[in-house]
Amino acid sequence: RYEEKLAEFEARIARGEKIEPDDWMPDEYRRQLIRLIQQHANSEVIGALPEGTWIPYAPTFKRKKALVAKVQDEVGHGLMLYRAAETLGKPREEMIEEMLSGKSKWSLVFAYPAETWADVAIIAWLIDGGAIVNQTIMATGSYAPYCRALKRIIYEESFHLKHGFDMVVTLAEGTKRQRDMLQDALNRWWEPIIMFFGPPDTLSKHTPVLKRWGVKPKTNDEQRQIFLRKFVPQILDLGLTIPDPNLRYDEENDRWLYTEPDWDKFFDIIRGNGPMSKERLAVRRLAHEEGRWVREALEATGIARQLREAA
Numbered sequence: 001r002y003e004e005k006l007a008e009f010e011a012r013i014a015r016g017e018k019i020e021p022d023d024w025m026p027d028e029y030r031r032q033l034i035r036l037i038q039q040h041a042n043s044e045v046i047g048a049l050p051e052g053t054w055i056p057y058a059p060t061f062k063r064k065k066a067l068v069a070k071v072q073d074e075v076g077h078g079l080m081l082y083r084a085a086e087t088l089g090k091p092r093e094e095m096i097e098e099m100l101s102g103k104s105k106w107s108l109v110f111a112y113p114a115e116t117w118a119d120v121a122i123i124a125w126l127i128d129g130g131a132i133v134n135q136t137i138m139a140t141g142s143y144a145p146y147c148r149a150l151k152r153i154i155y156e157e158s159f160h161l162k163h164g165f166d167m168v169v170t171l172a173e174g175t176k177r178q179r180d181m182l183q184d185a186l187n188r189w190w191e192p193i194i195m196f197f198g199p200p201d202t203l204s205k206h207t208p209v210l211k212r213w214g215v216k217p218k219t220n221d222e223q224r225q226i227f228l229r230k231f232v233p234q235i236l237d238l239g240l241t242i243p244d245p246n247l248r249y250d251e252e253n254d255r256w257l258y259t260e261p262d263w264d265k266f267f268d269i270i271r272g273n274g275p276m277s278k279e280r281l282a283v284r285r286l287a288h289e290e291g292r293w294v295r296e297a298l299e300a301t302g303i304a305r306q307l308r309e310a311a
């Protein structure tokens with residue numbers, strides 16, 4: 001009976017056991033995981049675009065090599081995550097179609113433009129830093145294939161963080177123009193970074209069910225606090241100013257206080273109305289069309305079938 005199966009499923013999660021693809025799971029657990037992992041995969045693929053655009057303009061050969069490697073890593077993360085979502089029964093082609101049609105979401109940070117080289121540094125340091133905070137928590141979650149993918153992703157993201165920090169330090173220790181460029185990038189990225197962790201717990205509709213079933217061990221606001229605790233001191237140490245006059249540490253309650261971002265704006269952006277939302281999708285659609293002949297050739301030669309059978 002459903003109630004008994006559900007009780008056993010919840011008892012397994014309470015014991016800290018992980019759920020594997022062939023195990024029994026409630027339909028809603030499956031639906032939520034597909035939604036979340038699919039959006040995460042989309043974010044990695046779309047997230048390659050703001051930095052990818054800067055590859056031809058990297059200031060040195062060393063920076064260009066590192067940036068190319070990082071962008072390749074992000075696309076690889078997308079593949080690992082689509083694979084993890086596929087274990088729940090949704091074909092990858094369908095997920096990609098939903099991303100291209102705008103039906104399935106991706107992280108709103110990538111709906112913002114990367115205007116200068118300092119944006120590339122801030123993304124690699126603070127967006128990847130935020131992603132590590134989020135993914136380290138999610139990797140302790142209940143669905144085994146997602147956790148396994150996250151462990152591998154975090155390993156690579158940790159290197160991205162070092163690459164980002166090295167770029168930020170170079171700019172922070174550079175000329176006045178470089179420091180101004182860095183401050184300007186931080187000013188523009190601060191609000192999206194705060195939004196990166198999702199709406200406040202009071203507005204987060206999926207958190208209760210995701211927490212109950214151990215997919216999301218910490219809430220959006222808890223994750224945001226961990227990020228602030230880790231990164232605010234480092235940002236200030238670099239001599240940068242954080243563009244929030246209300247940002248301060250509340251010792252009594254052991255938490256950072258900050259100005260709540262404009263959450264109406266957040267919900268509008270994730271509906272596809274960010275400054276770069278349409279352009280990002282148009283570029284992705286173009287890349288997908290340009291790769292069509294490869295997919296067709298793989299099908300026509302039977303290689304695609306062999307790969308599917310081997311997987």
Ligand code: BYC
Nearest residue numbers: 040043044047074106107108131196198204205206207270
């Ligand atoms: N952006 O109930 P809530 C990277 C949506 S890529 C857009 O709190 P949940 C990188 C949410 O989907 C890393 N939408 O949702 C790549 C929901 O809409 P729907 C990306 C957002 O799932 C390349 C609605 O708001 N990381 O690091 O409980 C280069 C209500 O929200 C966002 C992940 O994807 C957002 N930020 O919690 C560099 C991590 N936040 O579905 C770097 C995995 C919320 O009802 N995902 N929404 O239409 C998660 O941990 C969780 O899904 C979230 C949201 C914390 C993001």
